[in-house]
Amino acid sequence: MEDYQKILDYLECVTGLELDHAHWVKIYYDKNEYVINLNCISSFCHEPNGRITFWLPDGTIPIIINPVSNPESYEKVVKYVKKATGYSLS
Numbered sequence: 001m002e003d004y005q006k007i008l009d010y011l012e013c014v015t016g017l018e019l020d021h022a023h024w025v026k027i028y029y030d031k032n033e034y035v036i037n038l039n040c041i042s043s044f045c046h047e048p049n050g051r052i053t054f055w056l057p058d059g060t061i062p063i064i065i066n067p068v069s070n071p072e073s074y075e076k077v078v079k080y081v082k083k084a085t086g087y088s089l090s
Helices: 002-015 071-085
Strands: 024-029 032-037 052-055 062-065
Touching: 024 062, 024 071, 052 071, 062 071
Parallel strands: none
Antiparallel strands: 024 032, 052 062
């Protein structure tokens, strides 16, 4: 239980920070909570309705972020893509 709490504390810490080499975002999707280092995502799909879709490196399920239902995570992803590529999704 102590190790589990240490992991939760660490994740809480990194999801609030944007370090030079790690861009963490917490996403609630399909009744699950994901903590993702955006540097590990190789592509993002910006849909005409504004949603952003990407796939985790080890997964086959797409993660879809809606700007209305998940605005904080959406903004973090948009800022990350802008900073990393110079391309604006908005």
